[in-house]
Amino acid sequence: MFWIKRHLYYQVKRGQVTVTFVEGNKSITKSCSALNHPRTLMGNFMEIEDCFKSIAKELAPRRFLLQDPTAVVHLLESVEGGYTNVEIRAFREAAFGAGARExxxxxxxxxxxxxxILNREFMEWDGV
Incomplete structure (x- = not known):
C-alpha cells in the first residue's frame, strides 16, 4: 500500500515549542508553561504532551492514506548537568502521545x- 510520509520538527526551548510540518513548510509556535522548570525543560509531562498534541493535530491531522508523522524532537536549550535519560525519554513519550509513528x-x-531532517543527517542522544 502507498503511504504518504510526513515529518514534524519540534524545536523545544524554555517556555515554548515551535513545530514545523517539514513537507508543507508550515510552522506553529506555542507557549507552554510546563517548559519553564528551573532545572530542566521537562516540567509537567501531561501539559507538554497536550501542547505537542494540539500542534500536531493542527499541522498534521490524521487522515486516510496518510501515515502518522515521524517526529524530530530537538531540545535546543542547554541545561546545567545535561539531560538525563529519563528526561529524554519523557520528551519521546510526549511525542508518541501526540501521535508520532517514530x-x-x-x-x-x-x-x-x-x-x-529528511535525510536524518544528525547525531542522536546516546541510548535513545
Whole structure:
C-alpha cells in the first residue's frame, strides 16, 4: 500500500515549542508553561504532551492514506548537568502521545535544515 510520509520538527526551548510540518513548510509556535522548570525543560509531562498534541493535530491531522508523522524532537536549550535519560525519554513519550509513528532526538544546539531532517543527517542522544 502507498503511504504518504510526513515529518514534524519540534524545536523545544524554555517556555515554548515551535513545530514545523517539514513537507508543507508550515510552522506553529506555542507557549507552554510546563517548559519553564528551573532545572530542566521537562516540567509537567501531561501539559507538554497536550501542547505537542494540539500542534500536531493542527499541522498534521490524521487522515486516510496518510501515515502518522515521524517526529524530530530537538531540545535546543542547554541545561546545567545535561539531560538525563529519563528526561529524554519523557520528551519521546510526549511525542508518541501526540501521535508520532517514530521519534528521533538530535543531540545538538543548532537548528536543523529540511534536508538534514529528511535525510536524518544528525547525531542522536546516546541510548535513545
Amino acid at each position: 521519534i528521533f532526538m538530535p543531540n545538538s544546539n543548532s537548528k536543523l535544515s529540511k534536508s538534514q
